[in-house]
Amino acid sequence: xxxxxxxxxxxxxxxxxxxxxxxxxxxxxxxxxxxxxxxxxxxxxxxxxxxxxxxxxxxxxxxxxxxxxxxxxxxxxxxxxxxxxxxxxxxxxxxxxxxxxxxxxxxxxxxxxxxxxxxxxxxxxxxxxxxxxxxxxxxxxxxxxxxxxxxxxxxxxxxxxxxxxxxxxxxxxxxxxxxxxxxxxxxxxxxxxxxxxxxxxxxxxxxxxxxxxxxxxxxxxxxxxxxxxxxxxxxxxxxxxxxxxxxxxxxxxxxxxxxxxxxxxxxxxxxxxxxxxxxxxxxxxxxxxxxxxxxxxxxxxxxxxxxxxxxxxxxxxxxxxxxx
Numbered sequence: 289x290x291x292x293x294x295x296x297x298x299x300x301x302x303x304x305x306x307x308x309x310x311x312x313x314x315x316x317x318x319x320x321x322x323x324x325x326x327x328x329x330x331x332x333x334x335x336x337x338x339x340x341x342x343x344x345x346x347x348x349x350x351x352x353x354x355x356x357x358x359x360x361x362x363x364x365x366x367x368x369x370x371x372x373x374x375x376x377x378x379x380x381x382x383x384x385x386x387x388x389x390x391x392x393x394x395x396x397x398x399x400x401x402x403x404x405x406x407x408x409x410x411x412x413x414x415x416x417x418x419x420x421x422x423x424x425x426x427x428x429x430x431x432x433x434x435x436x437x438x439x440x441x442x443x444x445x446x447x448x449x450x451x452x453x454x455x456x457x458x459x460x461x462x463x464x465x466x467x468x469x470x471x472x473x474x475x476x477x478x479x480x481x482x483x484x485x486x487x488x489x490x491x492x493x494x495x496x497x498x499x500x501x502x503x504x505x506x507x508x509x510x511x512x513x514x515x516x517x518x519x520x521x522x523x524x525x526x527x528x529x530x531x532x533x534x535x536x537x538x539x540x541x542x543x544x545x546x547x548x549x550x551x552x553x554x555x556x557x558x559x560x561x562x563x564x565x566x567x568x569x570x571x572x573x574x575x576x577x578x579x580x581x582x583x584x585x586x587x588x589x590x591x592x593x594x595x596x597x598x599x600x601x602x603x604x605x606x607x608x609x610x611x612x
Contacts, residue, residue: 295405306513320514333475335501340479353414359545364390380434384585388592389537392569396512400505411562431582526588534592539599543568561611570596
């Protein structure tokens with residue numbers, strides 16, 4: 289338990305430093321998004337490439353990955369069914385609500401957590417892969433279709449509110465292009481390809497990736513703290529039932545599901561802690577970006593992200609106390 293508290297305390301201290309830097313503008317007004325972009329586009333891909341290149345690929349077909357993907361699917365399905373059948377939300381709002389409930393902050397919090405608490409950067413990989421290769425493309429497909437039908441995106445000359453049918457092939461090409469242009473996906477797939485090679489590359493090849501990748505976790509925590517220092521605009525409040533559903537699924541149901549599935553499949557203690565901790569992460573900030581881009585569910589994504597982030601530390605402490 290002492291090691292767990294030390295890891296969480298270390299992360300908290302770096303986040304607090306980021307908050308101070310952001311609050312007093314030490315690095316300038318644009319520092320937070322620049323740091324976040326460096327983490328997203330450079331440091332994290334380098335870390336994942338260097339780590340995965342030396343990883344046994346059977347990890348991606350392991351019980352750990354099965355628990356991560358299975359629990360995420362169950363949470364996403366539960367959110368979608370309740371939002372659609374019980375709360376009668378439209379397709380776009382169901383999609384954003386489902387992402388809010390199942391898409392976790394694997395970058396800013398999950399990556400440092402896997403490094404400092406679990407001492408295993410690969411622990412975050414199953415979560416990242418499922419979100420980037422499954423959840424995000426499916427969500428983009430639904431949101432692109434809803435957006436086109438609502439605003440006539442496929443035809444700029446079409447009048448507003450006129451439904452426009454977007455060819456399925458065009459949607460698929462758009463989603464594939466967007467997915468494969470993600471630096472984290474490129475770094476991950478490159479690392480997997482290198483791990484599959486029948487020979488080993490010289491270690492000198494990976495030293496630049498290790499050097500740059502070492503900055504991913506601390507820079508992510510600094511960027512996260514700086515983002516927390518930015519005053520939130522009041523805006524419209526999220527629908528109460530949608531928010532309660534998202535927070536309950538994100539902060540309670542998902543970690544409990546991951547723990548239950550992991551226990552049923554006989555995961556060893558460290559792996560069980562890893563999958564449960566990853567499932568306890570807060571809603572990703574990317575969900576708010578997607579919601580703002582498609583103009584659906586912005587208030588829900590914003591409020592759920594804030595509430596689940598505040599709940600993250602006590603939830604992780606409970607997880608660590610029970611499984612650490």
